[in-house]
Amino acid sequence: MNSPLVPLGRPRAERADAARNREQLLATARAMVAELGVEGVTMDGLAERAGLGKGTVYRRFGTRAGIFHALLDEDEHAFQDQVMSGPPPLGPGAGPVDRLIAYGRARTAYLADHLAIVRASLDRKQPVPAGSPATLTRMHIRMLLSLARPGITDLDSLALQLTAALEGPVMLYLSAPQPTTAPDPALADRLGDSWQTLIERVCPSG
Template sequence: MEPISLGPPREERADAARNRAHLLQVARLMVDELGADKVTMDGLAARAELGKGTVFRRFGTRAGIFLGLLNEEETQFQQRILSGPPPLGPGAPAAQRLVAFGRARLEFLVQHSALCRAAIDPGQPVPMGHSPSRFHVQTMLREACPDVADITTLTLQLLAALEGPILLYVYSPDKTDPRPLVDSLAEGWRVLVERVCG
C-alpha cells in the first residue's frame, strides 16, 4: 500500500512569523537592558504588547526564548565557518580548520554565555548530539582522519570537550577577563585535535 503524501510541512503564517520576529527583537532589548535572568514570559508579553499565549505558542518555555535568540547568533557563526577567511573558513587544511574552529567556538560561547545558560531547559537533556557544529566537525575529521572508522562517535567525544555544558561549568560570567580561560581551553583543544589527527 502506497503511503499517503501529506505534502511539504506548512509554512509559518505571516502574522506568526511577524510576532516571532517582534518577540525576539523585544527579548534582545530586554536582555541588553535587564540581563537574561530578569527576562520572564510575562515580562516579554507585556513589553511586546502581545498576549502571554502568543509567547508560549512561539517559544514553548522561557528557555525557548533564549534558544531563539541564540539560534540567530548561531546562524552568523555558521556563516563565518562556511564563507569566512581561513583557517576558520574554507582554504586551510582540515586539522588547521578544526584548531581554529575550537578557539572561535570557545570565544562565541563565552561572548554569549548568558544566553547559553538561559537557553538550557532543566526539564530536557542537554542536546549535545544536536550541536549546530556537529556536521562541520564531522566533515573536517573525515577529511583529516580518513583511517578512523567511527567518525560519528569521535565527533561527539571531541564536541563534548568543547561545547556549552563544559564551558558553563568552568566559566562564570562575573569573571572580568575570560581570555585566560579561553586560551587554556583552546590550547587543550589544539592538543586534542593534533593528537587525534596526528
C-alpha cells in the first residue's frame, strides 16, 4: 500500500535474462503462496524451487520481505491498469459517483485479499506505514469527487478523509498483533456496502 503505489514505472530496463529470472521467481513465489501460504515462502526455498542460485534471489529481493514487496508491486500495477483503462464502472466510461463506489468496493476487496502479503512485505524493523499516503487512492477519489460535486470547497480535505475511510479499516487488521490471514470473509463486503452508503450520501444524485 505504501511505495507499491508510486512510482508507477518499472525499475530501469532489465537485461533479458534478469527479466526472465525475475518472472520465474515471482511466478514461483506465487505458486508457493497459493500452496503453502505466506509463511511457507523463504529465500532459500524460493531459490531451490525456482532452480536458481541463492545469490540471484538475494540480489533480486534483498530480504524475504522484498519478495512480497515485488509481488505486491505487480498486483498494484494490475489493479491500477484496471482503474485507468479497464472496463467501467471501475475503469473510465461510467459516471463519477458510480466510479467512486466501484473503486471503493474493488479497493477494499483488493486490500482484504492482500492482507497476508502486505503484512509479509513489511519489514519487521520498519513501522507499519500508518496513514500511509495511499497516493493513488487519494488522487483518484479527489478527481472523481471534483467531477461528482463541481465547485466543492473542501475537496482536498474531504478526499483525504474518504481515503482514510477507505484504506484505514483494512490497515487496522495489518496493525493487529496477530497475523490475520483471513480476518472475516464478509468484512470486505460489509465495508463495501457502507462505502457505497457514504458515497451516495456525500454525492447525492440530483
